[in-house]
Amino acid sequence: MNASELLAALGGSENLVEIEPCVTRLRAVLNDPALIDAESLKKLGCHGILARGQVVQVVVGPQADVIASDLGEVANLTTPLDHL
Amino acid sequence: MAGNGAVKSLIPTDEHRNVPPAQDGSGGAYLDVVKHVQIRNYLRALATHELEVGDAIPSERELTERFGVARMTIRQAVDALVVEGVLTRVQGKGTFVAAPKVDLQMRLTSFEEEMERRGLKPSSRMLAADVRVPPKDVVDALELGSGEKTYYLYRIRFADDEPMVLEETWLPFTMLPGFFDPVPPASLYQALRGRGLDPDWGEDMIDADEASEEEAEYLGIEPLRAVLRIARRTFSSKTAVAYSRCVYRADRYTLWVPVLAPSPSLVTAERKNT
Numbered sequence: 001m002n003a004s005e006l007l008a009a010l011g012g013s014e015n016l017v018e019i020e021p022c023v024t025r026l027r028a029v030l031n032d033p034a035l036i037d038a039e040s041l042k043k044l045g046c047h048g049i050l051a052r053g054q055v056v057q058v059v060v061g062p063q064a065d066v067i068a069s070d071l072g073e074v075a076n077l078t079t080p081l082d083h084l
Numbered sequence: 085m086a087g088n089g090a091v092k093s094l095i096p097t098d099e100h101r102n103v104p105p106a107q108d109g110s111g112g113a114y115l116d117v118v119k120h121v122q123i124r125n126y127l128r129a130l131a132t133h134e135l136e137v138g139d140a141i142p143s144e145r146e147l148t149e150r151f152g153v154a155r156m157t158i159r160q161a162v163d164a165l166v167v168e169g170v171l172t173r174v175q176g177k178g179t180f181v182a183a184p185k186v187d188l189q190m191r192l193t194s195f196e197e198e199m200e201r202r203g204l205k206p207s208s209r210m211l212a213a214d215v216r217v218p219p220k221d222v223v224d225a226l227e228l229g230s231g232e233k234t235y236y237l238y239r240i241r242f243a244d245d246e247p248m249v250l251e252e253t254w255l256p257f258t259m260l261p262g263f264f265d266p267v268p269p270a271s272l273y274q275a276l277r278g279r280g281l282d283p284d285w286g287e288d289m290i291d292a293d294e295a296s297e298e299e300a301e302y303l304g305i306e307p308l309r310a311v312l313r314i315a316r317r318t319f320s321s322k323t324a325v326a327y328s329r330c331v332y333r334a335d336r337y338t339l340w341v342p343v344l345a346p347s348p349s350l351v352t353a354e355r356k357n358t
Contacts, residue, residue: 020349062285072350079348
């Protein structure tokens, strides 16, 4: 899954606050969930979108870990080491 | 068979009386609730740690005397454990320790494979097998175009001839030419593997519910008994290859879920500093 295209479909890096892989899903916290492009997400190979409040879960399959770290890289996110 | 001594070791002496007194003078009901939960926990421990499968539990009268509560309170505790599948009641004979439940792990294996792994003999009874246009939620789950057809199977699954699960399954029709020829395959996962569509991941959605009358009849349980409803999307790489809705008897299954700490979240630098 192309990380830049995925990021764009989630509303771009300004929209992405936090991303976490959950086995088969990406759990993202977004500034504005209305900016999600559901059609593009489907075309990119996502198998479902569940949104509630600012949290959006996208079903991506077992590659969620890799996709999340790729996404983190293009969006310039960091691992909150101080939380560990 | 556990001896009397072993049973006695579990009998609470005074602990069950250490219920805090009601604060507002209206705590009688609260006291009863606590008692019934305590008796249930006592009986559960007795059944799982002291007695063997098929052993009788102490009589209602014995329990009434031991705990100093009304017969109704004992009955309430026993009923709960019968519904849970820990105990089984035999008309005119008494209440006994039930056979252990089957542990159910959410992983991508078929019913046959799971039962064989436990030394149980799997079998099925077909209630329906045809080609049909599925309802809209199934269309979405299988990522089909509207009006696209599916293979449909409705089966009762047995373990050692005991009905355990009621299962509906839909599979994409165009992807699987001749899938039901001459008859539907006994193991769907095996048949999918045979076509190079190895199921390799999926998602289960699990809900607690009561059995409908039809479901209860097929499963050999009383209507409104507890069941686990498990809806599963099965994928082979990027393709949805099956969608199923299963009804598991709650009195025969325990859901077993391994849990691990999640991978760390990735956050924006600003958020990290707050």
